[in-house]
Amino acid sequence: MSIVPAVIRSTFTALRKDPLGMAGFVLVSLMLFLTVFAAWLAPHDPLEVDVANRLSGPSLEHWLGTDQLGRDVLSRVLYGGQVALKVALVAISAAMAAGLVLGMMAGFGPRWLDRILVISFDTVRSFPTIMFALAIIALTGPSLNTVIGVIIITSIPVYARVVRTQTQALRERDFILAERAMGASTARILRDHVMPNIAAPLFILASMDVPAVVGMEAGLSFLGLGVNPPTPSWGSILNDGYSYLRNSPWPIIAGGLPLIAVTLGFTFFGESLRDIFDPKLRGKDQGGK
Amino acid sequence: MSALLAVRDLKVRYPLPGGFPFRAGGKPSWVDVVHGVSLDIERGETVAIVGESGSGKTTLAMALCGLAPVLGGEVRLDGRVLERDRNHRLNPDRKRVALMFQDPVGSLSPRMTVRRLLAEPMRIHGVDSRDPGREASRLLSLVGLGEEFSNRYPHQLSGGQARRVGVARALALSPDLLIADEPTAGLDVSIQGEVLNLLSRLQQDMGLGILIITHNLNVVRHVADRMAIMYLGRFVEQGDSQQVFSRPRHPYTAALLSANPSPDPDAQLDRVQLVGEIPSLLHRPPGCEFHTRCPRARERCTASFPGLTGAAGEQAFNCHFPMD
Amino acid sequence: MSAPILEIRDLSVGYQTERGYLQALRNVSFTVPEGKIIGIVGESGCGKSTLISSIIRLLAPNASIGNGAILFKGQDLLGLSPGDMRFLRGNEISMVFQDPMTSLNPVLTIGRQMADVQHRSGASYIGKRSRSLMMLERVGIPDPASQLGRYPHHLSGGMRQRVAIAMALMTEPSLLIADEPTTALDATLEVQIIARLRELQRDFGCSILFISHHLGVIAELCDEVIVMYAGEVCESGSTREVFLGPRHPYTQRLLECDPARIPQRTRHLPVIEGSLPDLVDVPRGCIFRERCAHSMARCATERPGLSAGLHLSACHLPDLAS
Numbered sequence: 001m002s003i004v005p006a007v008i009r010s011t012f013t014a015l016r017k018d019p020l021g022m023a024g025f026v027l028v029s030l031m032l033f034l035t036v037f038a039a040w041l042a043p044h045d046p047l048e049v050d051v052a053n054r055l056s057g058p059s060l061e062h063w064l065g066t067d068q069l070g071r072d073v074l075s076r077v078l079y080g081g082q083v084a085l086k087v088a089l090v091a092i093s094a095a096m097a098a099g100l101v102l103g104m105m106a107g108f109g110p111r112w113l114d115r116i117l118v119i120s121f122d123t124v125r126s127f128p129t130i131m132f133a134l135a136i137i138a139l140t141g142p143s144l145n146t147v148i149g150v151i152i153i154t155s156i157p158v159y160a161r162v163v164r165t166q167t168q169a170l171r172e173r174d175f176i177l178a179e180r181a182m183g184a185s186t187a188r189i190l191r192d193h194v195m196p197n198i199a200a201p202l203f204i205l206a207s208m209d210v211p212a213v214v215g216m217e218a219g220l221s222f223l224g225l226g227v228n229p230p231t232p233s234w235g236s237i238l239n240d241g242y243s244y245l246r247n248s249p250w251p252i253i254a255g256g257l258p259l260i261a262v263t264l265g266f267t268f269f270g271e272s273l274r275d276i277f278d279p280k281l282r283g284k285d286q287g288g289k
Numbered sequence: 290m291s292a293l294l295a296v297r298d299l300k301v302r303y304p305l306p307g308g309f310p311f312r313a314g315g316k317p318s319w320v321d322v323v324h325g326v327s328l329d330i331e332r333g334e335t336v337a338i339v340g341e342s343g344s345g346k347t348t349l350a351m352a353l354c355g356l357a358p359v360l361g362g363e364v365r366l367d368g369r370v371l372e373r374d375r376n377h378r379l380n381p382d383r384k385r386v387a388l389m390f391q392d393p394v395g396s397l398s399p400r401m402t403v404r405r406l407l408a409e410p411m412r413i414h415g416v417d418s419r420d421p422g423r424e425a426s427r428l429l430s431l432v433g434l435g436e437e438f439s440n441r442y443p444h445q446l447s448g449g450q451a452r453r454v455g456v457a458r459a460l461a462l463s464p465d466l467l468i469a470d471e472p473t474a475g476l477d478v479s480i481q482g483e484v485l486n487l488l489s490r491l492q493q494d495m496g497l498g499i500l501i502i503t504h505n506l507n508v509v510r511h512v513a514d515r516m517a518i519m520y521l522g523r524f525v526e527q528g529d530s531q532q533v534f535s536r537p538r539h540p541y542t543a544a545l546l547s548a549n550p551s552p553d554p555d556a557q558l559d560r561v562q563l564v565g566e567i568p569s570l571l572h573r574p575p576g577c578e579f580h581t582r583c584p585r586a587r588e589r590c591t592a593s594f595p596g597l598t599g600a601a602g603e604q605a606f607n608c609h610f611p612m613d
Numbered sequence: 614m615s616a617p618i619l620e621i622r623d624l625s626v627g628y629q630t631e632r633g634y635l636q637a638l639r640n641v642s643f644t645v646p647e648g649k650i651i652g653i654v655g656e657s658g659c660g661k662s663t664l665i666s667s668i669i670r671l672l673a674p675n676a677s678i679g680n681g682a683i684l685f686k687g688q689d690l691l692g693l694s695p696g697d698m699r700f701l702r703g704n705e706i707s708m709v710f711q712d713p714m715t716s717l718n719p720v721l722t723i724g725r726q727m728a729d730v731q732h733r734s735g736a737s738y739i740g741k742r743s744r745s746l747m748m749l750e751r752v753g754i755p756d757p758a759s760q761l762g763r764y765p766h767h768l769s770g771g772m773r774q775r776v777a778i779a780m781a782l783m784t785e786p787s788l789l790i791a792d793e794p795t796t797a798l799d800a801t802l803e804v805q806i807i808a809r810l811r812e813l814q815r816d817f818g819c820s821i822l823f824i825s826h827h828l829g830v831i832a833e834l835c836d837e838v839i840v841m842y843a844g845e846v847c848e849s850g851s852t853r854e855v856f857l858g859p860r861h862p863y864t865q866r867l868l869e870c871d872p873a874r875i876p877q878r879t880r881h882l883p884v885i886e887g888s889l890p891d892l893v894d895v896p897r898g899c900i901f902r903e904r905c906a907h908s909m910a911r912c913a914t915e916r917p918g919l920s921a922g923l924h925l926s927a928c929h930l931p932d933l934a935s
Contacts, residue, residue, distance in 0.1 A: 174395040181354040183383035184413045196400045341799040342770065448657070477656035477826060479870045482882030489880045504799050507872040511879055531878065548801040550829030552874050554853045558833075563801055565755070566769055 014276045021272025027265030031258065035081035044072035046079045046232050055248040065250035067240050069230075073254045076232035081258060083144065083233040087217045088210050091148050095155035096206055102156065103163025104190050108171060114164075121157035129154045133220055142225045151213055162205055166198040207270035211263035218259060234258055291368040293498040294330040294353075294386075294466055299323055299362035301345070301352045301522075320570045322348045324522035325362070330466065333492060335499040337509040337530065339545065340519035343567045346502045347391070349519070350468050353500075354388045366465070384414055387459035391471040393451035397443035403429070403454055404439040410461040428457040432487055449480045456487060466498045467491075473508055485512050506549055510534055518542045521570060521578045528604030538604065538611040540583050577609065585610050616687060618788050618820040619645035619668070624681030626660075626667050633893040637663040639844045639900075641681070642919070645788065650814055650821040652835030652852065654828065654867075658889045659841040661824045665792055668822075669706060670698045686787065704733060707781035711793040713773035717765040723776055724761030730780045748779040751816075753809055771802040778810065782817060789814075790822045795830060803827075807834045828871050832856050840864045843889055843900045850924035860926035862905045899929070 015022045034041060043063070050070030057065045064073040106117040133150045140146050170176060170193075179189050214234075220226040221235025222242075229236065234255050241251030301323035322345045330336050338346045351357040353364060353371075364371040371382050390396035397406055407428050408421040426436050432453040443451060452472065459467055469488065473481040485508065492499055503509060509516055509530060517527035518541060526539040537543040544561040551558065563582045568574055574581050580590035589609050599605030626638040638660045645651045655661045666672045668683055670690060683690040685706065690698065702708075710716040718726055727745035734741065742761070749757035752775040765773055774794055781789055791810075795803040807830055814821055825831055831838055832852055839849040840861065848861040859865045866885045868874060875882075887904035890896050896903070899912040911929050919925040 174390045174392050175398045177351075177356055178388070178390055178396045179398070179409070179413075181351075181356055181383075181388045182410050182413050184409075188413065192401075193398050197398075341801060478828065479656060479867060479885035481872070482870060482884035485882050486880075486884070506800065511872055511875065511882060545801065548804050549873060550800065550804055550807065550827065550833045552828040552832045552856065552868070552871050554832045554856050560804065566771060566802075 011276050015272060018272045020268045024265045024268025027261055028269050031262055031265060034078060035085050038078035038082055042075035042078045044075045046071060046075040047230050055244060057248060057250055064254040065248060067251050068244050073251055076237055077254050077258055080232040080234045080237055083227060084214045084217060087148055088213045091151040091213055092206050092209055094152045096159050096202060099156045099159025100163050103160035104167050104194060107164040107167025108190060121160055124154060125157045137225045144227050147217055147220050147226045151216055159205065162201060163198055166201060167194055170194055170197055204270055204273045207266055207273060210266040214262050215259065292329040293332045293367060295365040296326060296328040297363045299326045299352060299364060300360040301348050301357045302360040303358060322522055322570060323352060326524055328517060330498045330500060332496050332498050334514050335492065335501060335512055337501045337503060337513035337516040338519055339503060339506060339509055339516060341504060341567060344519040345522040346519050347470055350388065350470050350502050353468060354386055384462040385465045387464040387467050389455045389459050389469045389472060391474055393448055393455050394443050394446060396455060397451060399443050402439065403441050407458055407461060410458060414462060428461060431460060432457045448475050449483060452484050468500045470502045472501060473505055506546060521573060525579065526606035532604050539606045539608050540585050540612060541579050543612050615647045617644040617646050618686060620684040622682040624667065624683060625679035626663050627677055627679060629675045635892050636895050637844050637892060641846055643839050643846060643849055645820050645822055647820055648818050649836045650823060650834055652831040652838040653824045653841060654826065654831050654838055655841035656826050658843055660844040661841060665790055669702055669708065703730065704784050705786050706788045707786040709777050709781050709791040709794045711796055713777045714765065716777055717773060719765055722762055722764055727780055730783050748783050751813065752779045771798055774798065774806060782813060785817060786819055788820050788822065792824050796827060803830060810834060829873055844892060845900050847901065848926045854924045861928050862907055863901050
């Protein structure tokens with residue numbers, strides 16, 4: 001674990017040279033800050049109804065105007081971020097963890113296990129996610145937890161396949177053979193030697209996955225299949241705004257902006273992470289021979 | 290009075306992907322990389338196995354460490370049969386045989402410090418060291434590296450340094466037998482001696498048996514007490530290295546010995562010419578397997594496999610028409 | 614005496630690294646005469662890769678050429694445009710690399726790659742094919758016709774290297790640069806290939822610049838040899854003179870360390886004590902001083918230049934010929 005400070009330092013050095021990556025990092029940090037501290041930053045109660053002022057444009061009191069029930073859009077957006085964050089964090093962590101385990105089993109274990117797992121992954125991935133979600137939700141009813149569950153199930157194969165490929169590549173490397181020659185058990189090899197070497201691509205994948213997951217939640221909430229009203233979510237804000245578009249464009253703009261920001265931010269940051277992790281920990285000082 | 294390591298008729302077979310085991314006339318579905326090898330190594334002795342790429346010498350080394358699928362034959366360490374465990378349960382005999390890999394940097398886990406790497410063998414075998422840092426320093430000093438190397442990562446080591454870390458790691462559990470796969474490959478001539486001298490010194494101090502796998506005959510001449518020449522998974526000749534060098538009996542040995550580019554510009558070169566390249570392991574030549582490249586081959590060589598000439602302990606070879 | 618094919622004059626090349634400016638080559642000078650095989654002997658860190666990359670002008674982006682000239686047939690390669698340089702590469706100047714697996718395209722057949730190399734010849738498909746077959750025969754590949762349809766991974770290491778040599782010589786270059794072409798091969802193949810190279814060089818008449826750290830190969834193949842250490846030329850001359858009467862302490866020690874040259878069997882092999890100097894912080898005076906048994910006060914302050922004559926040595930000591 002002592003490699004972590006070195007990694008952080010070199011990440012920042014590299015970020016300074018990559019303006020887009022830096023911009024992404026700033027954007028991501030900003031979004032996280034606003035979301036986490038929504039309770040302190042939000043000027044109004046997002047559930048407070050004020051029908052007299054419904055669908056008003058931006059004003060000093062309501063920076064982003066109000067929605068069809070007179071609720072402050074800005075506050076709803078800030079709190080909506082918490083939903084997005086919760087979904088992304090929980091879903092991606094769970095999918096990553098499960099994908100890591102299954103992927104390592106597939107990549108390192110016997111052939112027959114690999115075949116079974118790969119067939120399972122392909123089967124799950126062959127369902128279009130939204131249809132899968134619709135089917136499940138039709139059975140269980142709309143709820144945020146169901147959304148999270150669906151996202152986890154459909155994301156696991158993606159992570160697992162990446163882990164599997166990386167593990168297979170490592171399997172025949174000399175240092176793994178050396179550990180086996182010393183008598184190390186498979187569990188030890190996977191934990192101490194395989195995992196640390198495949199962690200980096202996994203984190204990058206996760207970072208690039210955040211916008212997709214947030215978008216998925218927003219989409220499902222937009223369809224009315226996600227959060228239950230009156231809980232704010234960026235998707236539900238978009239849905240409400242869509243119905244009242246002719247009265248005021250502001251809810252739509254307010255709901256769409258954070259989605260754009262999250263997507264751009266995580267994508268740029270994730271891409272620069274990839275450049276950072278790839279050559280860094282594998283190369284020596286550059287120099288001729 | 291048993292040898293430290295006694296190998297009898299060892300065979301390693303690898304399955305080939307695709308194809309049922311019995312495909313009449315089709316492509317073979319397995320390949321015999323080691324095809325019956327017998328060898329003894331005593332304590333304090335250095336034995337070298339030489340051969341070209343594809344001779345199976347690296348596979349032989351891996352088989353002795355449980356890393357290759359052994360088909361048949363026997364390996365005894367101090368008289369006790371070495372368990373062929375296909376599961377990964379800890380085998381105490383694993384501690385007694387240590388392997389050094391050809392790629393010095395690649396055989397070290399890239400995200401671990403040298404200190405952690407040196408502690409690995411002890412962690413694996415549950416040998417509790419109260420102070421792993423001190424153990425690491427002790428091992429490093431055994432191989433002539435300073436303490437500052439404890440904190441380095443493999444990619445920060447030069448080839449020679451990484452090799453020495455590999456030696457240190459191999460010594461961590463005080464093995465009885467050290468197997469070094471191409472210990473001088475990739476090293477500059479000016480530092481090859483460092484690794485070899487180190488191994489000699491350790492052998493003297495610890496009474497190790499050393500098995501060196503190499504295709505570098507110049508090195509073998511100096512450091513090996515006995516040597517074996519391997520071709521297509523079998524030994525064609527073995528014996529005391531000085532004797533083999535001065536009077537090789539098998540034509541392949543003679544060819545290998547003469548195939549050395551000489552650093553003496555005035556040397557008169559009398560090369561035994563080899564024809565062609567090593568045949569594929571999938572299509573072993575009939576009779577004596579070397580006959581396709583042998584300048585002395587005659588009809589009998591195509592027909593029958595030559596038996597072993599020479600008893601154990603002497604210079605032994607398999608050839609119908611040996612050199613004199 | 615005809616003009617040299619290649620003349621390196623006072624070449625200095627460095628790399629911009631995190632730790633500073635690494636001076637990989639410092640004032641390197643030597644010539645490659647027409648029709649001769651010149652060997653460069655050097656261990657890790659001597660600068661041979663940088664030297665070759667500089668000649669063919671394919672240096673890394675963080676490299677910079679300090680000063681000097683690389684004259685190919687009288688023309689300074691450093692002043693050429695990328696287009697002109699590209700014209701020379703593969704045509705007048707060819708290369709053979711250490712690892713034939715990476716210099717041959719794994720997804721194209723041998724025949725296709727050999728035809729591609731001839732793209733400037735203007736010959737027809739049949740013409741190119743027959744020339745490819747001829748070249749494969751010249752390098753000793755059995756049954757060339759069937760090899761044209763195969764892929765690199767079907768061939769053994771030795772065969773691949775022969776194909777690489779055939780491709781390099783196909784355009785009849787004036788200069789062939791071979792970068793450790795036999796290092797990855799067994800000794801038996803090595804001797805076959807260098808014998809072939811000698812033959813081919815006699816027939817084609819090109820000059821060969823042969824880089825290796827394998828002393829035996831250099832001694833057998835090369836007419837002249839240049840010994841490099843840590844970015845400088847420390848000795849050069851005819852192979853015979855340098856190997857039988859080395860003048861520079863590094864060359865002497867290097868030859869002493871070669872186990873092939875030690876007649877008596879010994880368990881204690883010689884080494885050169887110490888390690889390479891840091892080329893970011895190049896020490897004053899002689900670059901080999903720290904590891905030299907004969908160093909004097911002068912060696913710490915004054916950098917020795919190459920002596921005059923045919924057998925050159927960069928050393929302050931008058932004559933160490935034993």
